[in-house]
Amino acid sequence: MEQTVIKTVNLSKRYSGLWSKTTVDAVKNLSLEVNKGEIFGFLGPNGAGKTTTIKILLGIIYPTQGEAYVLGTPAGDPKTHFKLSYLPENPYFYDYMTGEEILSFYAQLFGIGEPERSKRIKELLGRVGLSRAASQPIRTYSKGMQQRIGLAQCLLNDPELLILDEPTAGLDPIAHIDIRDMILDLRDKGKTLFVCSHQLSDVEAVCDRVAILKNGEMARLGKLDELLAGGTVEMIAERVENGILDQLKALGGQAHLHEGKLFVQQPDDDSIGAVIDLVRKNGGRIISVLPQRRSLEDLFVETIQGGKSA
Amino acid sequence: MNATLAIARATFGEAIRKRVLLIILLVALLILLVTPAFEVLAVREQKTILTSFGLGIIQLAGALIAIILCINMIPQEIERRTIYTILSKPVLRHHFVLGKFLGAMQTLAFAFLLMGVAFMLVMYLTLREIDPKVVKGLIMFFFQSSLLAGVTLFFSTFASPLVNFFLSGGTFLVGNILSNFLNTIEKNPQVGSMTRIPVQILVLLMPNFANFNVQNPIINPEQQLTDETAYLVQTVAYGGVYICLLLVAAVLIFNQREM
Ligand SMILES: Nc1ncnc2c1ncn2[C@@H]1O[C@H](COP(=O)(O)OP(=O)(O)O)[C@@H](O)[C@H]1O
Ligand SMILES: [Mg+2]
Numbered sequence: 401m402e403q404t405v406i407k408t409v410n411l412s413k414r415y416s417g418l419w420s421k422t423t424v425d426a427v428k429n430l431s432l433e434v435n436k437g438e439i440f441g442f443l444g445p446n447g448a449g450k451t452t453t454i455k456i457l458l459g460i461i462y463p464t465q466g467e468a469y470v471l472g473t474p475a476g477d478p479k480t481h482f483k484l485s486y487l488p489e490n491p492y493f494y495d496y497m498t499g500e501e502i503l504s505f506y507a508q509l510f511g512i513g514e515p516e517r518s519k520r521i522k523e524l525l526g527r528v529g530l531s532r533a534a535s536q537p538i539r540t541y542s543k544g545m546q547q548r549i550g551l552a553q554c555l556l557n558d559p560e561l562l563i564l565d566e567p568t569a570g571l572d573p574i575a576h577i578d579i580r581d582m583i584l585d586l587r588d589k590g591k592t593l594f595v596c597s598h599q600l601s602d603v604e605a606v607c608d609r610v611a612i613l614k615n616g617e618m619a620r621l622g623k624l625d626e627l628l629a630g631g632t633v634e635m636i637a638e639r640v641e642n643g644i645l646d647q648l649k650a651l652g653g654q655a656h657l658h659e660g661k662l663f664v665q666q667p668d669d670d671s672i673g674a675v676i677d678l679v680r681k682n683g684g685r686i687i688s689v690l691p692q693r694r695s696l697e698d699l700f701v702e703t704i705q706g707g708k709s710a
Numbered sequence: 711m712n713a714t715l716a717i718a719r720a721t722f723g724e725a726i727r728k729r730v731l732l733i734i735l736l737v738a739l740l741i742l743l744v745t746p747a748f749e750v751l752a753v754r755e756q757k758t759i760l761t762s763f764g765l766g767i768i769q770l771a772g773a774l775i776a777i778i779l780c781i782n783m784i785p786q787e788i789e790r791r792t793i794y795t796i797l798s799k800p801v802l803r804h805h806f807v808l809g810k811f812l813g814a815m816q817t818l819a820f821a822f823l824l825m826g827v828a829f830m831l832v833m834y835l836t837l838r839e840i841d842p843k844v845v846k847g848l849i850m851f852f853f854q855s856s857l858l859a860g861v862t863l864f865f866s867t868f869a870s871p872l873v874n875f876f877l878s879g880g881t882f883l884v885g886n887i888l889s890n891f892l893n894t895i896e897k898n899p900q901v902g903s904m905t906r907i908p909v910q911i912l913v914l915l916m917p918n919f920a921n922f923n924v925q926n927p928i929i930n931p932e933q934q935l936t937d938e939t940a941y942l943v944q945t946v947a948y949g950g951v952y953i954c955l956l957l958v959a960a961v962l963i964f965n966q967r968e969m
Contacts, residue, residue, distance in 0.1 A: 553795065
């Protein structure tokens with residue numbers, strides 16, 4: 401059986417201003433489960449409630465309603481924090497410290513003592529490619545280097561679960577690929593990753609499952625393959641008469657003839673069988689049938705802009 | 711405890727790089743160094759004046775450093791989001807608050823050490839002696855500003871830095887004069903219990919900063935101590951207990967706080 405690493409049940413968070421009467425329902429009735437060993441993409445446009453959900457999982461804020469469990473314990477239990485790590489959105493570190501010093505600081509928060517501490521820091525600095533910048537103050541680091549030190553900070557405790565909030569935001573393409581490789585590498589080591597992002601191309605390449613959040617509510621949830629499947633199916637055939645076009649269109653798709661070739665596009669693969677039968681019965685020859693996998697971007701845009709009550 | 715000390719060290723490291731604090735420290739040091747230039751008084755008076763003035767400057771600088779350091783301590787961690795990575799580690803919120811306070815105390819100790827050494831050097835060069843009262847005064851003012859740091863840190867769990875500046879500054883002023891005020895009232899038979907009792911309660915609740923002013927012969931001219939050591943120990947113990955209560959209250963509020 402798959403182990404559940406993160407679980408939320410009807411999680412809701414309402415921010416209410418202390419002085420003003422305005423309230424924001426940042427997260428509404430969110431229920432999800434993240435399984436051990438998977439890369440879970442937590443998607444949604446800006447303001448959808450991703451960071452809010454993460455903060456609840458870490459016990460930095462408290463839910464207004466519902467429950468959240470992390471590694472089997474209620475969210476915010478500091479003992480559980482030995483086994484997880486968090487990379488915040490646009491992380492900021494005490495910038496007077498050097499890379500080495502900041503890692504030493506975080507290692508002490510885990511209670512990692514010497515000589516283990518120095519050994520691990522040295523190893524991690526190498527792993528994120530910051531060995532040479534180790535004794536420079538973080539003030540002098542580029543955005544990409546800060547993100548790397550953030551990742552190194554996440555790996556100090558060899559965590560079971562990593563929660564990454566927009567890990568590739570503001571990075572150049574090479575750094576994107578580096579971070580993506582590290583994420584995959586961590587998954588291969590059996591870690592669970594909860595990755596929050598609106599950088600869809602990155603997510604598409606690595607995630608096993610995704611949730612799409614819209615205005616605080618779950619709009620889509622599922623295996624990436626399944627969500628992206630069920631797109632249109634395209635068929636190309638030849639030797640068909642003009643007369644069957646109307647019959648084909650009655651099957652729910654689009655059809656047109658062009659230079660003796662028939663192009664049919666069906667909205668899903670349920671009806672494609674009937675199309676094939678019809679073409680064969682009329683003596684046509686089928687050249688190809690191709691399911692058109694949607695891109696995550698299509699799905700995302702469709703989910704966010706589509707029906708209000710998704 | 712490991713985590714608490716690491717947070718304290720990081721806080722100190724950051725504090726001593728803060729420009730405002732360095733400027734306050736520098737100005738205080740400068741004033742201390744030029745004080746002997748005002749040689750208008752007879753030698754006997756000079757000693758009293760020099761002592762009072764120097765300790766006064768150090769007290770003021772200590773108080774300013776305590777307030778300015780602590781009004782921003784927690785708000786800035788939240789604003790810069792550095793607190794998120796810290797609280798995502800196995801760190802309890804009370805470790806965080808305690809670490810911040812210890813870091814503030816370490817910063818104050820550093821400032822007092824610098825100012826104290828400079829002051830005693832000046833004293834020695836002008837008077838060829840160092841009054842042991844000065845050392846005791848320095849120690850008492852260090853604890854006084856630590857108590858003030860505790861007050862400010864407590865307020866900072868719910869007040870914005872600007873509001874906190876006035877809250878803490880006000881508390882410091884009132885806490886410095888309140889017990890003198892009570893003395894005056896108690897000596898005056900015309901003041902009835904309707905006035906006296908509320909003031910007594912206030913004195914009991916407010917941090918009594920005046921206790922720590924014992925070494926200043928101008929502020930407390932009539933204070934005659936039979937057992938000075940006992941009094942000093944008592945006052946420091948009072949400060950310690952008060953700080954503990956403040957930190958407990960700060961943690962209780964901070965535990966509920968959302969960031
Ligand atoms: N501390 C806060 N107080 C009030 N509203 C907030 C606070 N934090 C976030 N919000 C609001 O909650 C919504 C969700 O924000 P957030 O979780 O940061 O979204 P995301 O990370 O998906 O971009 C937004 O409308 C945001 O303005
Ligand atoms: Mg966010």
